[in-house]
Amino acid sequence: MGRRALLTAALGAGTAAALGGAAGPAAAAEAEACGGGRPGERRIPPGGIGMHLYTMRGPLATDFAGTLQQLSDIGYATVGVSGRHGHNAQQIRGMIDDAGLSAVLEHVGWDIVSGSGLPKAIEDVHTLGGKWVVVPSLPGAMHTPAGFREAARKMNEAGRACRDAGLQQVLFHNHGSDHATVDGEVLFDILVNETDPHLVAFEFDVYWGARGGADPLTYFRRHPGRFPALHVKDMAPNGDFADVGSGVLDFPRMFQGAKSGGVKQWLVEHDNPSDPFATARNSYEYLAALRY
Numbered sequence: 001m002g003r004r005a006l007l008t009a010a011l012g013a014g015t016a017a018a019l020g021g022a023a024g025p026a027a028a029a030e031a032e033a034c035g036g037g038r039p040g041e042r043r044i045p046p047g048g049i050g051m052h053l054y055t056m057r058g059p060l061a062t063d064f065a066g067t068l069q070q071l072s073d074i075g076y077a078t079v080g081v082s083g084r085h086g087h088n089a090q091q092i093r094g095m096i097d098d099a100g101l102s103a104v105l106e107h108v109g110w111d112i113v114s115g116s117g118l119p120k121a122i123e124d125v126h127t128l129g130g131k132w133v134v135v136p137s138l139p140g141a142m143h144t145p146a147g148f149r150e151a152a153r154k155m156n157e158a159g160r161a162c163r164d165a166g167l168q169q170v171l172f173h174n175h176g177s178d179h180a181t182v183d184g185e186v187l188f189d190i191l192v193n194e195t196d197p198h199l200v201a202f203e204f205d206v207y208w209g210a211r212g213g214a215d216p217l218t219y220f221r222r223h224p225g226r227f228p229a230l231h232v233k234d235m236a237p238n239g240d241f242a243d244v245g246s247g248v249l250d251f252p253r254m255f256q257g258a259k260s261g262g263v264k265q266w267l268v269e270h271d272n273p274s275d276p277f278a279t280a281r282n283s284y285e286y287l288a289a290l291r292y
Contacts, residue, residue, distance in 0.1 A: 039256060042292050044266050049287050050078030050104060052231055052269040056276050061085050064092070068099035070277060074284050080203075080229070080267045081106040081128060082136070089124040096128070104265050105132035105171065105203070105229060110139060113170065114154045122165045132229065133162055134171040134203050143177060145185045152194040159199025169201040171229060179212025188214070192223055201226050201262070205269070206254060207233035207241070216254045220261030227261040231269040232287065241271050243279045245286030252292035 051071050053060060059067040064085055071079065079101055084092060096103050106128060108121045113135050125133050135158075138151055159170040178188045191200070204227045206216045220227060234247030245251070255263075266287060273279035 040252075040291055042255075044255075044287055044290060046075070046288070047077045048264060048266050049076060049284060050080060050265050050267040051076050051280060052080040052082060052267040054082040054107075055268065055270050055273060055279060057083055057085075059276055065095040065098065068095050068101060071280060072099040072101050074281055075288060076101065076268075076280070076284060078102050078104045078265060078267070080104060080134070080265075081130070089127040093128050103128040103130045104267075105130045105134050107134045107136040107173070110135055110137070110151075113158050114151075118158055118161055119165075122162055122167060125167060126165070131168040132171045132201075132203070133158070133167065134173055134229075136173045137175055138178075143180070143182070143187060145183055145187065145190060148187045148190040149194060152191050152200075155191070155200045156196050159196065163199060168228070169197075169199055171201050171203045173203045173231065174205050174212070175208045176212035179209065179214045188212075192219075192226065197226060201228055203227075203229040203231060203267075204261075205231035205233060206249060206251075207231070207235055207269075210235060210249060211239070217257045220254075220257030220263070224260050225262035227263055229265040229267060230258075230263055232266050232283070233269045233271070234283075241273075243270060243273075243286075244268055244283035245290075246282065251290065255290075255292040258292075 056067050056071070060083070064087060068079070079096065081092065081103055087095075093103070106121075106125050112118060112121050113133060118133075121133055125131075135155065138147070142148065142151055155170055155172065162168065162170050172191055174188055180187055192202070204216060204219065209216050209219070232244050232251070234242040234244045235249050236242040236247050268280065268283040268287070270276075270279045270283070
């Protein structure tokens with residue numbers, strides 16, 4: 001059994017689709033209809049290729065401004081903020097502007113989004129020039145159907161506050177455990193189905209979706225417009241993280257549903273890069289050249 005088959009057997013049928021299951025003529029026709037061009041000819045808009053700054057946390061800790069400038073020099077247009085490294089929102093905005101980049105979102109802890117800190121978080125996202133407040137994860141104790149239903153209720157409230165303040169929906173970022181089936185229910189699906197699309201949407205991490213057995217393309221097609229941002233993260237044959245384009249995830253296939261899913265931002269992420277700048281260059285070059 002080859003490496004891809006071993007990984008597919010270990011991670012399940014949903015991941016098999018993400019790794020490149022056959023789409024078939026009907027899926028190809030749908031892809032053309034919803035993708036804004038013929039399959040194999042579409043490309044990611046240059047302004048849509050961004051970097052989630054968690055990838056760059058090492059360099060940012062020592063040279064925030066210089067790291068942003070190097071990302072801009074590579075060709076990135078946008079960033080997702082995750083960790084401030086001692087700087088406030090106004091200072092980060094200044095460095096982002098100086099580098100010729102744009103911030104599109106910031107990750108904000110669940111305790112802040114669901115508590116009294118949300119107005120300040122919204123203010124800071126405005127200061128950064130972003131559109132979305134993003135919940136990066138839920139506490140482990142909430143990983144039950146009841147916990148996710150409570151999260152759905154509170155995210156609707158947070159989304160309304162964001163909308164009332166002139167931002168877009170509050171977003172939720174998924175991890176593998178969010179796709180678990182608990183008491184017969186897929187936890188992630190509770191959030192998708194029990195939140196108001198006008199108030200709550202998703203920053204879908206395609207790696208963690210695949211690790212959890214979920215097929216990103218299926219979600220893009222079943223829930224149109226719910227996925228304005230992606231974490232584009234690749235999977236090595238052994239299941240570890242990989243630079244985008246060097247692993248086993250089938251990005252051309254999953255991106256066939258990008259327009260249907262409402263994707264506006266393709267944010268590169270690697271959770272543990274050995275050389276963050278090499279990862280940034282390799283990943284950008286792959287996405288800039290990609291046709292799907």
